[in-house]
Amino acid sequence: MSHGDTRDAGLRRVLTAPAGAGVPPARPEFDEAYFTAISNYTGGRYDAYNPPHKIAGYLGEIRRVKPTGILLDVGCAFGRFLAAACAHYACEGLDISRYALGFARDALPRVRLHRAALETYASDRTYDVVTCFDVLEHVPDLDAALRSLRRLVAADGIVALAVPVYDSPPGWVFRIVDRDPTHVHKFSRWKWLTRLREAGLEPVVFKGILRVPLPGYFVHIISAWLRWSSSAIFVICRPTGGAGEIASPGLLWSRLGHSRRIGGVDPFRHAPP
Numbered sequence: 001m002s003h004g005d006t007r008d009a010g011l012r013r014v015l016t017a018p019a020g021a022g023v024p025p026a027r028p029e030f031d032e033a034y035f036t037a038i039s040n041y042t043g044g045r046y047d048a049y050n051p052p053h054k055i056a057g058y059l060g061e062i063r064r065v066k067p068t069g070i071l072l073d074v075g076c077a078f079g080r081f082l083a084a085a086c087a088h089y090a091c092e093g094l095d096i097s098r099y100a101l102g103f104a105r106d107a108l109p110r111v112r113l114h115r116a117a118l119e120t121y122a123s124d125r126t127y128d129v130v131t132c133f134d135v136l137e138h139v140p141d142l143d144a145a146l147r148s149l150r151r152l153v154a155a156d157g158i159v160a161l162a163v164p165v166y167d168s169p170p171g172w173v174f175r176i177v178d179r180d181p182t183h184v185h186k187f188s189r190w191k192w193l194t195r196l197r198e199a200g201l202e203p204v205v206f207k208g209i210l211r212v213p214l215p216g217y218f219v220h221i222i223s224a225w226l227r228w229s230s231s232a233i234f235v236i237c238r239p240t241g242g243a244g245e246i247a248s249p250g251l252l253w254s255r256l257g258h259s260r261r262i263g264g265v266d267p268f269r270h271a272p273p
Contacts, residue, residue, distance in 0.1 A: 030097035030182075038181065046078070049213065054220040055084050058234070061222060062129060062160045063088060065205065065236055069128025072152060074118050075135035079104030082111055089129060094121055119144035126154040132161040134232075138182045146199035150239055159201055159237045162209060165189040170210075170231035189233050201237035209234050 035046060058081065069089060073082050076093030077100040085091050092112040095101050101115055114121065118132075119141050130153045139145040153159050167188035187195075193203055208226025212219035222234050 030095075031099045034097075034182070035099070038179075045213075047080075049218055050080050051218050051220070052084075054218065055081050057220060057222050058131070058133065058160070058162070059084055059088070061205065061207075061234060061236070062131070062158070066129050066158050069157070070125070071129040071131065072123075072127040074130060074132040074149070076101075076104060076113065079108045079111070079113075081131065081133065082108055085131075086111065092127075094118065118148050121148060121152075123152060126157065127152055128154055128157045130157065130159045132159065134162055134164070136161065137163050137185045137187075140184055142185055142195070143199070146195065146201065150200045153201075153239050155239060157239065158204075159239075160235070161237075162232055162234050163187075163192055164232045165192065165230070168229050168231065170229065173231070189227070192233065193235070196235065196237055197240075200240045202240045203235050203237050205234070205236035207234045208232070 067088065071085055071089035071091050073085065073091065073093045074095075076082050076095050077097065079093060082091050082093050082104070086108070092114065093101075093104060093108075094114045094116060095104070096115065096117050098115060101113055104111075104113055114123075118135065118139060130149055132149060136142060136145060149159050149161075164183070164186075165188060166186045167190070193206065196203055206227055207222050207224050208228070208230030209232040210219060210221040210223070210226055210230055211232055227233065
């Protein structure tokens with residue numbers, strides 16, 4: 001079977017996955033074919049695109065705001081982030097992929113790992129930190145996913161997430177090269193911030209992410225200076241009293257302003273368009 005045949009067969013499996021426990025019908029399965037023949041990780045790129053310095057960057061940003069506690073990594077996949085986070089947090093992981101969780105369980109036998117869709121996952125606890133890196137763009141029912149994140153985070157906890165954005169020159173390029181058919185939400189950064197606030201998740205840190213795959217090295221830089229020009233964003237949110245409030249640009253801009261205190265840098269010198 002050729003590579004093209006493998007990709008086509010895998011694509012049919014990914015996009016027509018049967019329902020399972022905790023997994024709604026028509027939800028992508030993210031099986032072996034997804035990681036090896038379909039997604040942007042094909043050709044063994046998963047580890048290359050998730051190097052230790054990328055994971056350390058996420059962890060450093062989170063620990064500035066919430067240095068300890070109980071952490072749930074949504075979309076934990078093979079457990080790379082969890083392996084690092086366990087040094088600082090009591091960790092659990094959540095993923096829809098039976099394939100990826102098999103590797104994660106072998107690597108992290110002492111970590112509780114749950115196989116379920118974010119939209120339908122029911123936990124008997126809330127978490128001090130909920131992480132969700134490059135997950136939300138894949139979830140068909142985004143409203144349900146955001147409600148679930150809001151439900152899972154403790155009242156004094158945080159949600160940390162990363163998503164691709166398509167509203168800048170790097171984002172335009174990424175739209176051209178993005179080969180992942182499960183990227184169903186190709187939003188602007190402003191739309192992501194608004195959707196978070198509507199779900200009762202108040203952004204308090206908002207930074208851009210520079211991602212460049214070079215031969216032998218994956219550039220991954222998180223910076224406030226990149227927030228309007230990157231192809232991905234990093235956001236930390238705190239839960240608010242309720243969901244459903246629609247953010248005007250001026251209101252959201254004003255409320256985001258208090259994150260200037262984080263890191264001692266004023267990242268909001270220029271208003272958004």
